[in-house]
Amino acid sequence: MHTPSVGIIKSNATRHLDLEYLQCREAKTNSSYLVVGGIIIALFIFLFSIGVICNNYAVFAHHVIDQVPVTSRPMGLSLTDDSKLLYVSNMGKPIVSIINTTTDKVTGKINSSTAGGVMTVDAIPQKVYVAPFEAGVLEVYDSHTKGLIKTIPLPGAEIAFPQPLGDRFLGSVTLLSGGWALDYDHNNQMLYVANYNKDQIVIIDTRTDKIVGTIPVPAHPINVKVDP
Numbered sequence: 001m002h003t004p005s006v007g008i009i010k011s012n013a014t015r016h017l018d019l020e021y022l023q024c025r026e027a028k029t030n031s032s033y034l035v036v037g038g039i040i041i042a043l044f045i046f047l048f049s050i051g052v053i054c055n056n057y058a059v060f061a062h063h064v065i066d067q068v069p070v071t072s073r074p075m076g077l078s079l080t081d082d083s084k085l086l087y088v089s090n091m092g093k094p095i096v097s098i099i100n101t102t103t104d105k106v107t108g109k110i111n112s113s114t115a116g117g118v119m120t121v122d123a124i125p126q127k128v129y130v131a132p133f134e135a136g137v138l139e140v141y142d143s144h145t146k147g148l149i150k151t152i153p154l155p156g157a158e159i160a161f162p163q164p165l166g167d168r169f170l171g172s173v174t175l176l177s178g179g180w181a182l183d184y185d186h187n188n189q190m191l192y193v194a195n196y197n198k199d200q201i202v203i204i205d206t207r208t209d210k211i212v213g214t215i216p217v218p219a220h221p222i223n224v225k226v227d228p
Helices: 013-061
Strands: 073-079 085-091 095-100 105-111 119-124 127-132 137-142 148-153 158-161 173-176 179-185 190-195 200-205 210-216
Touching: 073 179, 085 119, 119 179, 127 179
Parallel strands: 073 119
Antiparallel strands: 073 085, 085 095, 095 105, 119 127, 127 137, 137 148, 158 173, 179 190, 190 200, 200 210
């Protein structure tokens, strides 16, 4: 007697479908890797190019194009409003060199009335201010005639050293200091002077060349800059 049964037939179709699916998935994964790798390479090339361009620009921007000889070791610089003249104080010499920025040549000088030393300079319309550090004063010069207009004594410029107790050979000594840095405010026409040993900023009205105020600061200011 024949017993009914259900026959199970193994087919290779399912195996083929699974294999095709795995191959397709692998192809997509490889394609994704290729796309991501291409993006990374392109980004690297872009950043490298930017770095080269910036580096070349930086080298060019800091390249020395000329040198202008002056009297001595240049210390302070001040450019006129029209950028046509550059005033340079010379350390160790009582001279301010005047450079024409168009020709890069020294076209004049201002002779300080004090001995040479550490000097700084600031040029404003019609005037040039010179601060010889070891003079205790601020000198005002006419920018056209180069002549001295006025001398402004700085407060606290004298430093007295008393005679050492019991010393018969060394006497008392008085030294002079002065302004270490200058900066001019075009808005209020005031000149600000860093008064080194007095621990203050001296304010000078350039219309009258008189001291109109002081600003106490920490010990020994060596620089001053006005934010316009």
